Amino acid sequence: MxxxxxxxxxxxxxxxxxxxxxxxxxxxxxxxxxxxxxxxxxxxxxxxxxxxxxxxxxxxxxxxxxxxxxxxxxxxxxxxxxxxxxxxxxxxxxxxxxxxxAATVSKVATEFLATHVNAKRKASTRANYEDILNRIVTPALGSKKARDVTRADIAKLHLGRSKTPFQANRILAVLSSMYAFAGKHGLVPEGYNPARGIEKFPETSRERWLSPDELGRLGASIRLAETEGIPWSIDPTKKSKHVPKTKRETAIGEHAAAALRLLIFTGARLREILHLKWSEVDLERGLLLLSDSKTGKKTIVLNAPSIEVLSKLQRVGLYVIAGESAGSDEEKPRSDLKRPWAVVTRHADLEDLRIHDLRHNFASFGAGGGLGLPIIGKLLGHAQASTTQRYAHLDADPLRRATNTIGNTIATAMGEGKTSSDANLLKLGKL
CATH class of the missing domain: 3.30.160.390 (Integrase, DNA-binding domain)
Incomplete structure (x- = not known):
């Protein structure tokens, strides 16, 4: 007993x-x-x-x-x-x-990327998902069972990125998508999503465009980097045994320079230029016929400066912007422009300028020139009209014409007549 x-x-x-x-x-x-x-x-x-x-x-x-x-x-x-x-x-x-x-967060993330993201998302989106999951989520939560992760765990991860609100909110979005996938595939209980319900940080859209002076400095830096090379900026107070005794300039090469000019002149996305093939270039009609982009199949209408860039560029391999593997049997597109961009913007004193700002700059010049938001949206390849709406406040000409019409009507009714400023606007063709 x-x-x-x-x-x-x-x-x-x-x-x-x-x-x-x-x-x-x-x-x-x-x-x-x-x-x-x-x-x-x-x-x-x-x-x-x-x-x-x-x-x-x-x-x-x-x-x-x-x-x-x-x-x-x-x-x-x-x-x-x-x-x-x-x-x-x-x-x-x-x-x-x-x-x-039960599956860990690391296992679920691997399955999510392999089964869902790689099959259903574009290359740029896949790269973003992989970066967030592999660099941020897995080191923090990877060893935990996916179904044991709490809202508090994810909220802590989100709050830890408060200084980069845009990235913090993307973490929430990726995790929410991953848990929705996990629920459908039995990796966690269906409907269980600890990323749901966490309040996102407010995001302030960053609008940066170049003044004529800044454009001049940027153009000069690209030309110098492409030809003579950008002189090294060496701090005389610091000693370095690795500083070369003769060559102290950094050149970026004609293809990197061409890529930067095409981004400036066309407002295209970075991957659209880096992945552009010569077979997609129609110089006779002045078109880039992209087989794929962020918004799907797309046509970019070239202007005279961009046509000149493409006409003068040496053709090496399949891709317009030749990478290290250009001309080989396993040729791949160039992955980025980080080094040449850093060299050029540092010399031009524009280190706060991002490559994607060149796209905003293109749009702002169009909006400021009174071309109209629908035209700008078509040039940029926006799938939704609401995307182009962010540049509405720059489209001043239609508003000026409208307010002048209203003001003149009121002034006439009041017997005031046209003002001297109105006369000047008439000369400029604004009325």
């Missing part, structure tokens, strides 16, 4: 190891026991009958934890909850085994 005793700290301390492991069962909670190993290790266990009990039911055991992890009262409460589950036919041992084998 099994001896039962109320398990207390004194009982735990007094239980001496034997030649074989044994269990002391609690007198209050049926199945709750103290297991003692020959090594002296002690742990809390709970034994129960499977399938709600019965004489022929299999006896199963669940390890609650070591005695230095849980006090007798803490372990007893856990055992009581396990007993309640067993009484209604649940299987605590199977649940624990399932939880132990």
């Amino acid at each position: 099994t001896t039962k005793i109320k398990l207390t700290k004194r009982v735990v301390d007094a239980a001496m190891p034997r030649s074989g492991r044994f269990v002391l069962f609690d007198s209050e909670i049926k199945g709750f026991g103290l297991r003692v190993f020959p090594s002296g290790l002690k742990s809390w266990v709970f034994e129960y009958k499977a399938d709600g009990g019965g004489r022929r039911a299999t006896t199963k055991r669940v390890t609650i934890g070591k005695t230095d992890e849980f006090t007798p009262d803490e372990a007893r409460k856990i055992a009581d909850k396990l007993r309640s589950k067993a009484k209604i036919g649940q299987d605590p041992q199977a649940e624990k085994a399932e939880k132990r084998e």
Whole structure:
């Protein structure tokens, strides 16, 4: 007959190891026991009958934890909850085994990227998802079971990026998409999404365009970098044994320079220029016939400066902007323009300028010139008219014409006539 005793700290301390492991069962909670190993290790266990009990039911055991992890009262409460589950036919041992084998965040992220993102998202989106998951999410949460991640875990990750609100909000979006995928594929309970409901940071759109003086400096820097090379800026107070004694200029090459000019003259996206193939260039009609872009198939109408850039550019391999593998059997497009862009903008004193700002600059010149938002949207390849609407405040001419019409009507009714400023506007063709 099994001896039962109320398990207390004194009982735990007094239980001496034997030649074989044994269990002391609690007198209050049926199945709750103290297991003692020959090594002296002690742990809390709970034994129960499977399938709600019965004489022929299999006896199963669940390890609650070591005695230095849980006090007798803490372990007893856990055992009581396990007993309640067993009484209604649940299987605590199977649940624990399932939880132990459940997918980690790292595993779910890998499956999400391989199965969903790579198959259904464009290259630029895939790169963004991979960067967020591999560089930010996995180091922070990768070892946790995906279904054990809480809203508080993700909120902490989000708040930790408060200085970069745009990126912090993208983390939420990617995680929300990943958990939706995980739920549909049985990796977490369906509908479980700890990224849902977390308030995003407000995002202030960054509008940066170039003044005529800044454009002049940028153009001069590109020409210098392409020909003579940008002189090194060396701090005379610092010593470096790696500074070359003769060549102290950095050149960027004609293809990098051409890429920068095309971005400036066309307002195209970076990948649209770097992935552009010569087979997609129609100089006779002045068109770039892109087979794929962020918004799908797209045609870019070339202007005279961009046609001149393409006409003078040396053709090396499949891609207009030749990369390191140009002309080889495994040719790939150039991956980025980070180095030449840094060299040029540093020399032009425009280090706050991003490559994507060149696209905004193109749009701002069009809006400021009164070309109309629909035309600008078509030139930029916007799929939604609302995307172009961000430049509406720059489209001053239609507003000026409207306010002048209203003002003149009111002034005529008042007997005021046209003002001297109106006469000047008439000369300029604004009225």
